[in-house]
Amino acid sequence: MAIKTKQEYIESLKQLKPTVYMFGEKIENPVDNPRIFAGINTTGATYELAEMEDYRDMITAISPFTGELVNRFTLPAQSIEDLVMRVKLNRILGGYTGTCFQRCTGLDCLGALSIVTHNIDRKYETHYYDRFIDFLKYMQTNDLTGNAGVTDMKGDRSLSPHEQEDKDLYLRVVDKNKEGIIVRGAKAHQTGSLSSHEIIVLPTRALREGNEDYALAFAIPADTKGLIHIVGRSSLDTRELEGVDCGNIRYSKYCPTLIFNDVFVPRERVFMCGEVEFAGEAVGRFSAYHRQSHGGCKAGKIDAMTGAAQIMAEYNGTNKVGHIREKIVDMIHRAETLYGCSLAASYEGKKEPSGTYFIDPVLANASKIHEGKEMAEAGRLLVDVAGGYVANLPSDKDLKNPEIGPLIQKYFKGVADVPTMNRIKMFRLVEKMVLESADTISDIHGGGSAAAHRLTIYRESDINYKKRCAKRLAGIEE
Numbered sequence: 185m186a187i188k189t190k191q192e193y194i195e196s197l198k199q200l201k202p203t204v205y206m207f208g209e210k211i212e213n214p215v216d217n218p219r220i221f222a223g224i225n226t227t228g229a230t231y232e233l234a235e236m237e238d239y240r241d242m243i244t245a246i247s248p249f250t251g252e253l254v255n256r257f258t259l260p261a262q263s264i265e266d267l268v269m270r271v272k273l274n275r276i277l278g279g280y281t282g283t284c285f286q287r288c289t290g291l292d293c294l295g296a297l298s299i300v301t302h303n304i305d306r307k308y309e310t311h312y313y314d315r316f317i318d319f320l321k322y323m324q325t326n327d328l329t330g331n332a333g334v335t336d337m338k339g340d341r342s343l344s345p346h347e348q349e350d351k352d353l354y355l356r357v358v359d360k361n362k363e364g365i366i367v368r369g370a371k372a373h374q375t376g377s378l379s380s381h382e383i384i385v386l387p388t389r390a391l392r393e394g395n396e397d398y399a400l401a402f403a404i405p406a407d408t409k410g411l412i413h414i415v416g417r418s419s420l421d422t423r424e425l426e427g428v429d430c431g432n433i434r435y436s437k438y439c440p441t442l443i444f445n446d447v448f449v450p451r452e453r454v455f456m457c458g459e460v461e462f463a464g465e466a467v468g469r470f471s472a473y474h475r476q477s478h479g480g481c482k483a484g485k486i487d488a489m490t491g492a493a494q495i496m497a498e499y500n501g502t503n504k505v506g507h508i509r510e511k512i513v514d515m516i517h518r519a520e521t522l523y524g525c526s527l528a529a530s531y532e533g534k535k536e537p538s539g540t541y542f543i544d545p546v547l548a549n550a551s552k553i554h555e556g557k558e559m560a561e562a563g564r565l566l567v568d569v570a571g572g573y574v575a576n577l578p579s580d581k582d583l584k585n586p587e588i589g590p591l592i593q594k595y596f597k598g599v600a601d602v603p604t605m606n607r608i609k610m611f612r613l614v615e616k617m618v619l620e621s622a623d624t625i626s627d628i629h630g631g632g633s634a635a636a637h638r639l640t641i642y643r644e645s646d647i648n649y650k651k652r653c654a655k656r657l658a659g660i661e662e
């Protein structure tokens with residue numbers, strides 16, 4: 185069964201028995217927890233679209249690995265068209281959910297591994313690529329979601345992994361046997377780890393000799409013994425737990441910390457083990473794909489934000505005011521620039537020796553730098569247009585209170601012909617899109633911090649070509 189329905193996806197997660205803690209308590213059935221389910225529901229949109237006639241052809245493709253129709257979120261790009269389609273799809277999903285739908289990072293790992301395992305094998309005659317392809321087929325055939333276990337806790341940032349006082353601050357191999365390896369450590373900010381069937385681990389940074397134990401890539405089920413998901417508190421959690429969403433669809437993001445407490449990884453699931461010189465390539469490929477991906481989904485999120493700004497203006501009676509229109513245009517052009525940069529990164533993609541297509545990293549990183557600043561600006565514009573009640577809205581319970589409910593209905597009215605409740609619902613949505621920390625902070629840090637984007641741009645840009653341009657124009661001959 186290569187394509188799952190949303191319901192089948194949810195049921196398949198119920199079969200897993202992960203170890204989960206949230207707010208100090210053990211959560212036995214994460215799928216039934218309203219906070220966690222809001223995240224699962226969002227990833228569910230990537231399955232739901234495959235059920236919808238309008239999007240089915242876009243979100244599915246024939247896999248050359250299985251020969252079957254698969255969800256694109258399990259398919260490393262095999263062509264420029266695949267790269268482009270991903271950005272388009274992300275834009276649709278960003279607009280559909282208004283938040284991060286948490287299935288991209290897994291695909292970014294699959295893309296990176298489909299290139300890097302092949303490159304390691306070429307150098308060392310290892311068999312990582314074949315193992316990886318077996319895993320990929322498993323992901324595709326069962327239409328699974330993967331989580332990206334990339335960011336280590338990192339301890340003292342000025343020290344490399346083996347120099348840390350506590351050697352576990354970067355995930356590492358602590359034992360090996362014929363059957364596999366035992367790993368210990370933790371991964372930070374694991375977007376949708378409980379919405380995922382598989383945890384796909386890559387190194388977090390480039391590594392030098394002496395750090396062989398940390399040069400690791402592998403995949404394990406999300407409920408593997410010894411794995412502990414600790415769901416953090418992020419702003420607006422109470423919406424799901426207390427029911428204060430005024431009827432908004434429950435889509436949201438969560439990013440647990442994932443502890444690997446001496447976890448066994450079977451040999452056939454190990455895709456890098458000790459090849460330090462490939463750690464940088466693995467994380468670099470992953471990050472570049474992820475930055476391309478953000479250009480699509482965040483442009484889609486701005487679509488939803490722009491829609492909300494326009495509607496709030498209509499509900500408030502300000503839609504014909506000049507500065508309001510200008511602000512809406514300022515939101516639209518930010519989305520288009522992000523999208524354009526991401527599409528360009530895709531169109532400029534190239535085929536790697538393994539057959540996978542890789543994007544243009546300079547364009548992808550330029551898109552991500554832009555996102556880091558401009559998503560915040562889009563949020564600021566939206567709040568400006570919507571008004572201060574983005575912050576101070578009475579709760580659902582106040583609305584249901586027989587004494588004050590009717591008063592709220594009376595005083596929260598905007599233009600006469602729009603039901604008050606619509607205006608309240610839209611305020612709630614704006615609050616979510618602008619202030620949901622798990623999503624908005626990812627505009628800055630998701631896929632690496634801004635300094636990492638700049639480093640990549642400088643490293644990957646042809647500075648000599650730019651120098652030649654300047655010297656020729658200046659009349660300097662060499």
Ligand SMILES: Cc1cc2nc3c(=O)[nH]c(=O)nc-3n(C[C@H](O)[C@H](O)[C@H](O)COP(=O)(O)OP(=O)(O)OC[C@H]3O[C@@H](n4cnc5c(N)ncnc54)[C@H](O)[C@@H]3O)c2cc1C
Nearest residue numbers: 332333334335341373374375622625626629631632633635
């Ligand atoms: C919402 C969200 C979702 C995320 N999802 C995922 C996910 O699904 N999977 C995953 O693996 N990761 C995920 N991340 C992690 C993300 O990639 C990291 O947050 C990011 O790489 C920054 O790492 P950090 O949080 O440890 O901050 P730090 O690394 O501590 O960075 C803080 C600042 O210090 C600077 N800095 C740090 N070390 C150095 C150094 N050695 N030299 C110079 N400057 C330095 C950084 O540039 C930055 O400006 C997510 C993050 C967020 C916020």
